[in-house]
Structures are given as structure tokens and as C-alpha cells.
Amino acid sequence: MNITIVLNEAYPIGMAATNRIHLYAKRFKECGHNVEIIVPRPTERHHTIPKNHEIKGEYEGIPFKYPLSPVRNNSFIKRRINDFLSFFKTTGYIFRKKRNTDVLLIVDNRWYMIFTCKIFSLFYKCKFVLEISEFPFVFYDNNFFNNIYRSLYIKNIFRLFDGLIVISDSLFSYFEDKINKNAKQIIIPILTNTHNFQPSANNSGEIVYTGALNQFKDGIMDLLQGYVTFNKKTPGKKLVLMGDLNVSPDKDEVIAFIDKNNMREKIEITGYVDRSVMIRRMSDAAVLALAKPSNRQAEHCFPTKIAEYLSTGKPVLTTTTGSIPQFLTNRKDSYLTEPNNPDELANTLSDIFSDYDQAKIVGKNGRELAQNEFDYNKQVDKIITFFNELLNKKN
Incomplete structure (x- = not known):
């Protein structure tokens, strides 16, 4: 053909x-x-x-x-x-x-x-x-x-x-x-190529997001708000945003929010990184997060990054939007929260880190899901x- x-x-x-x-x-x-x-x-x-x-x-x-x-x-x-x-x-x-x-x-x-x-x-x-x-x-x-x-x-x-x-x-x-x-x-x-994401015993302790740093598509402001609330209860966990902020329509709002909450030392925005670096940091993360909001775009799409997140074998935190709950099961192969709810996201992050041994089991199940379905x-x-x-x- x-x-x-x-x-x-x-x-x-x-x-x-x-x-x-x-x-x-x-x-x-x-x-x-x-x-x-x-x-x-x-x-x-x-x-x-x-x-x-x-x-x-x-x-x-x-x-x-x-x-x-x-x-x-x-x-x-x-x-x-x-x-x-x-x-x-x-x-x-x-x-x-x-x-x-x-x-x-x-x-x-x-x-x-x-x-x-x-x-x-x-x-x-x-x-x-x-x-x-x-x-x-x-x-x-x-x-x-x-x-x-x-x-x-x-x-x-x-x-x-x-x-x-x-x-x-x-x-x-x-x-x-x-x-x-x-x-x-x-x-x-x-889709994902699970062979590109070999499970890693390393744990940077970081909460990692990859993508466009866009509120409408990926709920970046919800993630930031949830992280700030979480950080007050459980300090010491860095949030890493892997993406190019310069092309985000929400650039000014993101910077203003970080400065307002004195988070410059706790939130890293990497800019564009080579894919091999991105895969390594994802694989070494403690948690991979996506706070996708509820809207028409989310209703009809299925974020590709979810398949890659799951492929790492690390705990994945995301929202119950679109096709996500059709394939993912809360606290079995992922952690699912209500969209547009930063407080629930913060509480779920606290749950993950309070029983990280269980979170590792959830991450392992997530990788198996990626291998079987995606x-x-x-x-x-x-x-x-x-x-x-x-x-x-x-x-």
C-alpha cells in the first residue's frame, strides 16, 4: 500500500x-x-x-x-x-x-x-x-x-x-x-510507543506537566492554583511545567500568578526541551499531572499526553473530562479529579504523597493500561x- x-x-x-x-x-x-x-x-x-x-x-x-x-x-x-x-x-x-x-x-x-x-x-x-x-x-x-x-x-x-x-x-x-x-x-x-518510556526507579519528587501551558486546553491556571494550595500543606515538592510559555495565550497570567504567590523558586518552567530530555524527566517524576478543564474542546478530545504519562509507570493525576474516564479508573490506574476544581486537585496530590507506595502500584497499573490499550x-x-x-x- x-x-x-x-x-x-x-x-x-x-x-x-x-x-x-x-x-x-x-x-x-x-x-x-x-x-x-x-x-x-x-x-x-x-x-x-x-x-x-x-x-x-x-x-x-x-x-x-x-x-x-x-x-x-x-x-x-x-x-x-x-x-x-x-x-x-x-x-x-x-x-x-x-x-x-x-x-x-x-x-x-x-x-x-x-x-x-x-x-x-x-x-x-x-x-x-x-x-x-x-x-x-x-x-x-x-x-x-x-x-x-x-x-x-x-x-x-x-x-x-x-x-x-x-x-x-x-x-x-x-x-x-x-x-x-x-x-x-x-x-x-x-497512542504511545511504550518502549520509549522504560520504568525508572528514580524519583525526583517533582510534579511534572508537559504541554502548551494553556488554560483553555490544559487547565494550566487550575494546576497552578491546585499546586499552591497543595504546597501549603505539603511543601518541598517542585512543580515542573515543560513547555514554551512564550507561545501560550496565558503567558502574562501565569507569570503574574507565580509572582503573586512567591512561587519562583518552587515552579520551574523549562521552555522547549529536547524530547529525550522530556522523556527522562517524565520518567523520573513523582507525579505526572494534567488539570484539563471542562469545555467543548475537552468534551470531544482525548489528550495524547495521557498515554505518554501512563507509559512512564509513574502515578498520573488528571480530570474526568472527555474520553478519559471511559478508559481510566480512579485509584486503580490513575488519579481522577473533578475538572475546574483546584482544591480537589490539591487534596488528591496530598493523597498521592501521603501513601506513595500505593501510588506506585497505581502507576504500574497505568503502564499496563497503556500497553494494553494505547x-x-x-x-x-x-x-x-x-x-x-x-x-x-x-x-
């Missing part, structure tokens, strides 16, 4: 979506299928050291290509021009070089990219599949023009696909009446079967 992936995210170094699609491609390759990842726009910010600087190459055996430079220009006008050029270079490359594609998998919500890829799929008779892990337009402002665009998009765009890969039952249900009658869906939950081998094999069903299906 020849699989072409259009990924509108940084690659090979990126956030959750990048890691998820990489595990797709890795398993496709391991199973003998040809795969290439194409990134259809520059992704690296011009004012930082680029994490991805190669126009093309291989990462863990997966070939990838940026049709234009990975680094965004420092000029607003030139960035728009480069986005325009990158779109045409991407489509030109696909039409010239990927004619033998059996499945075109797109992770991109731009209507013009989707429409162009649909034309390619019709012309070369390949299956066109969308991977979507977020509720559509959940981050859009609610205004007149956005509402019109959202309505037209939802009514028309999702009917262009032969198949959808979604991350949760709620997304599956949402799309049931928005795809064409011949299309198929498959639910693929969060390891990429098992889940991506379902996608391969799904693709074969699409290819064998008569329209």
Missing part, C-alpha cells in the same frame, strides 16, 4: 498531533507499506532557533518533505507569500510525484488544501481520508462571519472524504450525519485494516 500523509504540523519535532501521526507512519512502515509525510507550509517561528530545519529527510525511517523552507519569514507579507507558494509547491509535488498513492491521509483543516487533495484523489482514484482529533472550529471566535464560514464548511467539506479517523466516541457521533453515505469512520484513541502497534494495525476495507469497497 502506498500512503501519502499531508500534515499541517511541524515535523519531525512537534506537539501531540505530530507525535500521533509519526506513530501512524512508523507502524505503516513496519508493516511493509510505503509512506511519506508532506508538510504543506513553513512551521518554524522565525524568532526562535528552528527545531525543524531540513527541507527533506528521514526520521526513524519515515521520509518527509517541506516543499518550501520549514522556517517562517520575519515579514508578515513574505509569510503570506510563502504560505501561498508552499500550497502550490505542495500540490504540484503531490500531482507529479505521488500518482501511485493508494490512500491520501490529510491532517489539515484548510478548505482549499482539502479541496485540492480531493481533486487529486478523484483524478488518480485513491482513497481520501481525514484524521481529526479536535472538535471543528472549537478555537474560533463566535462572530457573524466565522459563523457563516463554519456553517458552510461543516455542511460541505466533511462530505468530501472516503473515511475519517477520529479520536473519540463523541467525535464519531458528531460526524455521523456530516459525512457522505458511503464514507466510513474509525475511532483510534490516544500502544501504537495495536491501534495503527486497525487503521491498516480500515484502509484495506476502503480500498476493497465498491462505490
Whole structure:
């Protein structure tokens, strides 16, 4: 099978979506299928050291290509021009070089990219599949023009696909009446490569969070408030926030809160760190935490970081949002708290540290859950079967 992936995210170094699609491609390759990842726009910010600087190459055996430079220009006008050029270079490359594609998998919500890829799929008779892990337009402002665009998009765009890969039952249900009658869906939950997270006897005593330091997505302010309350009862445990605060919409609020509560010495914000460093610090942590709040985004998503947290074998503290309680069991394989409740989070942290021997058992059970439910081998094999069903299906 020849699989072409259009990924509108940084690659090979990126956030959750990048890691998820990489595990797709890795398993496709391991199973003998040809795969290439194409990134259809520059992704690296011009004012930082680029994490991805190669126009093309291989990462863990997966070939990838940026049709234009990975680094965004420092000029607003030139960035728009480069986005325009990158779109045409991407489509030109696909039409010239990927004619033998059996499945075109797109992770991109731009209507013009989707429409162009649909034309390619019709012309070369390949299956066109969308991977979507977020509720559509959940981050859009609610205004007149956005509402019109959202309505037209939802009514028309999702009917262009032969198949959808979604991350949760709620997304599956949402799309049931928005795809064409011949299309198929498959639910693929969060993924992890458990081999990358070997259990460690080390214990730094740290409470570790990894991610975007964003309140709307990850409840970063709830985590900070819960930690401050916990620290008053149980001092001496550092909170480590592994992420780039400079790209967070809540940067000023986070800094102000830390300063107001005199927490500069007790809360470490690492900034961007290499993935190997991140994995080591996660594996050495005492607790891995995510205070995801209750909102529409959380209702329909399933945070990938949960699978990676569980893979470490360390105790995981998170909230009962979205698909999390569907898979995780409180005080058996994780610690679950009510969302938007920093006081309960603080009390649960106290419970973990007051009986850490029991917490270690919970952490061990969590790793077993990750191996049984979220390891990429098992889940991506379902996608391969799904693709074969699409290819064998008569329209």
C-alpha cells in the first residue's frame, strides 16, 4: 500500500498531533507499506532557533518533505507569500510525484488544501481520508462571519472524504450525519510507543506537566492554583511545567500568578526541551499531572499526553473530562479529579504523597493500561485494516 500523509504540523519535532501521526507512519512502515509525510507550509517561528530545519529527510525511517523552507519569514507579507507558494509547491509535488498513492491521509483543516487533495484523489482514484482529533472550529471566535464560514464548511467539506479517523466516541457521533453515505469512520484513541518510556526507579519528587501551558486546553491556571494550595500543606515538592510559555495565550497570567504567590523558586518552567530530555524527566517524576478543564474542546478530545504519562509507570493525576474516564479508573490506574476544581486537585496530590507506595502500584497499573490499550502497534494495525476495507469497497 502506498500512503501519502499531508500534515499541517511541524515535523519531525512537534506537539501531540505530530507525535500521533509519526506513530501512524512508523507502524505503516513496519508493516511493509510505503509512506511519506508532506508538510504543506513553513512551521518554524522565525524568532526562535528552528527545531525543524531540513527541507527533506528521514526520521526513524519515515521520509518527509517541506516543499518550501520549514522556517517562517520575519515579514508578515513574505509569510503570506510563502504560505501561498508552499500550497502550490505542495500540490504540484503531490500531482507529479505521488500518482501511485493508494490512500491520501490529510491532517489539515484548510478548505482549499482539502479541496485540492480531493481533486487529486478523484483524478488518480485513491482513497481520501481525514484524521481529526479536535472538535471543528472549537478555537474560533463566535462572530457573524466565522459563523457563516463554519456553517458552510461543516455542511460541505466533511462530505468530501472516503473515511475519517477520529479520536473519540463523541467525535464519531458528531460526524455521523456530516459525512457522505458511503464514507466510513474509525475511532483510534490516544497512542504511545511504550518502549520509549522504560520504568525508572528514580524519583525526583517533582510534579511534572508537559504541554502548551494553556488554560483553555490544559487547565494550566487550575494546576497552578491546585499546586499552591497543595504546597501549603505539603511543601518541598517542585512543580515542573515543560513547555514554551512564550507561545501560550496565558503567558502574562501565569507569570503574574507565580509572582503573586512567591512561587519562583518552587515552579520551574523549562521552555522547549529536547524530547529525550522530556522523556527522562517524565520518567523520573513523582507525579505526572494534567488539570484539563471542562469545555467543548475537552468534551470531544482525548489528550495524547495521557498515554505518554501512563507509559512512564509513574502515578498520573488528571480530570474526568472527555474520553478519559471511559478508559481510566480512579485509584486503580490513575488519579481522577473533578475538572475546574483546584482544591480537589490539591487534596488528591496530598493523597498521592501521603501513601506513595500505593501510588506506585497505581502507576504500574497505568503502564499496563497503556500497553494494553494505547500502544501504537495495536491501534495503527486497525487503521491498516480500515484502509484495506476502503480500498476493497465498491462505490
